[in-house]
Amino acid sequence: MAADTTENSSAGVVEKLKSYVRTQKGTILAAEIVLSLIILICYASSWYGGYTAVAICEMCFAIVFFCVFMMNLDQQFTAISWVWSDFIRAFTGTLVYLITSLICVIRGAGDGALIAGGVFGLLAGLLFAYDTYTIYLQIKSVRSQTGGSELTKTSFYIL
Structure with missing residues (x-):
């Protein structure tokens, strides 16, 4: 009987x-995770592996927020x-990816993997910037609806 509940709960997670x-x-968020994984692979295979920390951190943060919003944990943990x-995650991701990617593209002469990681990083920076913009628009619309008092958490991700 325990196997039946496990199958039902895993099927519920897959459906969610x-x-x-x-x-x-x-x-x-899924695109941010995939792009960060591609960038991680590119940086890890380059001669300068020091930039892998950026891709690892941003991918982990995106996975955490993906899981939180997918499972509606944001409504349970209201603290x-x-x-x-x-918003802060997406904004810092934008800055970090754009800065490190420009450095990688400029510095990567002779290291194709570093240049590829830099190009994908620029794309990721644009994606994170778009995410920041959509979050900003959502915050702005919720604030105008509530009169600027308090941002309700439940209406944020109803698109």
């Missing part, structure tokens, strides 16, 4: 995953402002 990836926020945390 499929339905969340179809949302705008889910697609953006954390998930909206602002996600």
Whole structure:
């Protein structure tokens, strides 16, 4: 009987995953995870592996927020402002990816993997910037609806 509940719960998680990836926020987070993994592989195979920490951190943060929003944990753990945390995550991801990618592209002469990681990093920087922009628009619209008082957490990811 325990196996039946395990199968049902894993099927429920897979269904939540499929339905969340179809949302705008889910697609953006999934793309951030995939791009960060590609960048991690490129940086790890280059001569200068020091930039792998950027890709690892951003991928881990994106996975955490993906899981939190997919499982609706943001509605259960209300002590954390998930909206602002996600905004800060996306904004810092934008800055870090754009800065390190420009350095990698400029410095990577003769190291194709570093240049490829830099180019994918620039794309990731643009994706993180788009994510930051969508979060900003959501924060702005919720604030105008509530009169600027308090940002409600439940209406943030209903797109």
